[in-house]
Each structure stands twice: as structure tokens, then as C-alpha cells.
Amino acid sequence: MAAKRSGAQNRRPQRDDVSSPSGAEPRGEPPLSLERIVATAVELLDAEGLGGLKMRRLADRLGAGAMSLYWHVDNKEEVLDLALDTVLEYRRSPDVGEPEDWRGQVIHLLLDWRAAMLRHPWSAALLPRRALGPNMLVRLELLGRALSSAGVADADLNGAIWSLWNHVIGATITRAKFDLTDDDQAAAQMRLAGLSERYPTIERSRLLLDNDWDGTFTKGLDFLLDGLTANR
């Protein structure tokens, strides 16, 4: 028992040796900490993708031994959870905007959300498995507030939140997938062309090619918001 770390903050006592006299470590590596681990994990994920995050590699980047991480973190999953939630932190825009423009607020909220995830494409793949971290909850809370202030009835609130959330999730995942498979994209349309008798419609519409992701996203968003407010 007595889980080593639990919720312990890294209360480092400010190890104030300006330089270790024996210059074994050329780099003045700051000490390990949960924050540093997560930040570096995000770096690594951004640079190498989901598959690139190995505990050993992460430790290397931190100038630490692999097992040192495990004092701060229970396991790799926790690193991923924390990395995901970190990336989802909502930085309130300086201009809050007039509170009466609820629709603009919602749209801003969701666009920002989607943008945050697209900045870190690996985050999309984590969504299906990981739990909701505090930053995710903040976003849901803000969304709920905006909708509520827009006059969405309490009975419809959850449905509204989930619908919009689903839109973000779906759009982000789709977008991220097609970014990753990049070169596949042409190949995919090729494959389609070969079987164009079976898929005439999507072959003709070139569904897998020139897609206006941003446009699709905001259009779908408009439809949802229209619908949500239409039935009051």
C-alpha cells in the first residue's frame, strides 16, 4: 500500500547546487517531475507519433534512467492520459466576446477544441480509450454553460452537449486519419477507380480526395446548432 506517489506534487526542495563540481553531467538537467515528463512526452508524441513513445526513449530525452519515470507515474497509460489532457488545456482567449453572442462562443469553443487536437494528431487515436481528464471536463463545462445560456432546456442539455462533442470527435478523427495516410489517399482513390462499378457515387464525387475539412466541420456545426435552437 502507500502508493509511492499518489497525488503527491513534486515538492522539490530546490536543490541549489549551481553546478556539480565533478562535471559528470555536462547538461544542467533539471530534476525529473511529472510536469517535465508529460511535457516531454508530448514533444515525443508530436515528433514521432503514438508508436514513437517508448518509456526508454522518453527517459532518454529526459536524461534519466527508464525506471526513474515510474516513481512519478504508474504506467505508460497514465503518461498517455496526461499527455492527452495536457494538450486539451483550454487557454481562454483574451477577448471573451460579448456574452449575448452564445452561438459565436460555442463555435469558437469547438473550433478551438478541434484545432488543439489537430495540432497533435496522435490525440485523436487516444480518444476512444482514455478517460476524461480535467481539461476535457472544463471544455464540456464551458460548452454546457454556453448552451444553457443560449436557452437550451435542461432536458435537452445533455443531448446537445453530446451531439456537439460527437461532431468534434468524429471530424477530428476523420481528418487526422486522412492526414496520416496521406500518400494512401491517392492510392485509395486509385483502388476506388479500379472498382468504380461498385462505388460509382463516391468515385464520382471524389470523396476521398479534395475534401474541405474545415468547411465540412463548420457547416455540420451550423446544422446542429440550427436544429438545437429551432425546437427551442
Place this chain on the structure above:
Amino acid sequence: MAAKRSGAQNRRPQRDDVSSPSGAEPRGEPPLSLERIVATAVELLDAEGLGGLKMRRLADRLGAGAMSLYWHVDNKEEVLDLALDTVLEYRRSPDVGEPEDWRGQVIHLLLDWRAAMLRHPWSAALLPRRALGPNMLVRLELLGRALSSAGVADADLNGAIWSLWNHVIGATITRAKFDLTDDDQAAAQMRLAGLSERYPTIERSRLLLDNDWDGTFTKGLDFLLDGLTANR
């Protein structure tokens, strides 16, 4: 080179020994085949989830050696791809419905889609990574056709398809996640309660508890369809 299998069908020459005289194999195991491998993989996934699919385990279930699978399949990823697409096969409902009821068709299409995925909850987690298999394409094709016949302009077609697709994806993933974390659900609301000052809205609406997933899904769908047809 000469990739062992490539697109080769398993053209088994019908090994017609009714029973091997020396009863070494009590079980009349049918021979290995891509179909059997994928079918068994789906079984395993249904029974044990994504993490439960190990090549050795799969081979065991098939009464084969682990490495035998690799003649039929390039790697584990391919097994997952095939399992996902198998599960997404569209079985056309016997009553096709009148062609003029395009909206009913679309709704049926998407409900069926979602139902197929929820029957196999592991499929949701695969969506972000895997490519589009033939069965997925069939579904997109049918969706495109229905929308097209509904009068959606060609210019809007892709946007419409993707919006609806995103809705299915998002809803399915959200739903599957909350199914899996089941017991977490109560815990999640607890955690929320502890921090209810920070998340008053979603705490009050009990967002993480009593959710009417089916209702949310069809309602959001209605909004999207309304919007899609409203602007003609």
C-alpha cells in the same frame, strides 16, 4: 519476392480424406483459411476485447501453430483491418423500402451502421487508425446514393457524407467508451461531485450518468438531415 499470398484466394484442393486413419487429431479441424482466421479473430475480439487478441491465442483457437497464420496474413494489423471490415458488412434489409423515402433510408443506414459497431465495441477503437475497407466503402456509397437521390447537390455531397459519417463515428466512440468504463461511470460522477465548484453545469445535468444514447443519436441525426435539406 513473389509475396506468398498477396490476393490469392485460398483455393484449397478439397483434401478429401474423410478421416486421417491415425487419429492424431481428435478434432476434425477444418483447414486454415483467411475466412476462418478472420472469423475467429472476431470471436476472440468479441470475447476478450482488443487487448485479448494475441497471435498465439488466435492460433490456439484455430488449432494451429502461431506461425501458420502468417502464411495467410501479413501481420497482426491486417487481421485487425479485416476483422473491422468484416464486422461492417452491410446486410441489405429484405424490405428495401420505397425509394422515395430517402430520409428513412438514410436513417436506417446510419442506425444499422452504428448498431453493427456497438455489437463489437472494439471496433470503435480501431476507427482512428485503420483504412477504409470494402465494406466501409459500400456503406459510404449507399449513403452517398441516398443523399444524392434526396436532391443534395453534388457540390454539397461530400460535405454531407462526411458530416453524417462523423456523427456515426463520434457517437459510436463515445458510447462504446462509456460502456467499457462502466463502473468508472459512477466514479467519474463522484470525482465530479468532489470538484463540483469547477464543473457546476455538467455536474447538475448529470452528463456522465443517465444518458439517452439512442435518443441523442437520432436527434442529432435529425438536426443534420434538416440542415442538409433546408439549404437544398
Place this chain on the structure above:
DNA sequence: GAATTGACTCGTACAATGTACGAGAAAATG
């Protein structure tokens, strides 16, 4: 019928990876 080829199976072995364990170092505390 003998030899060859090709389709298919599978045991062994290895590399990669997450992490249990426990020995320490270093700082805080008494």
C-alpha cells in the same frame, strides 16, 4: 513412377517493450 514444384504448417529463436524488484543516493528530519 520419379522428380520437382508449390502450397501450406510450425518449432525455434530473437528483438522490442513495459515494468517488478530492490539496492542505493541524497535530502529532510529528529
Place this chain on the structure above:
DNA sequence: CATTTTCTCGTACATTGTACGAGTCAATTC
């Protein structure tokens, strides 16, 4: 100084995907 707490990390192991190559058996060719 002694003791406890906090933190680091080398070693070792279990798990898992899969490369390799030998082996089996039927079909084909000579």
C-alpha cells in the same frame, strides 16, 4: 549522527510480434 523519506536506476523477466527455415503433402511434370 541516526533515521526516515524521497527519488533514481541497473538488472532481470514476461509478453508479444514475427523472421527464418525446415518439414509435409499434394499437384504437376518428365
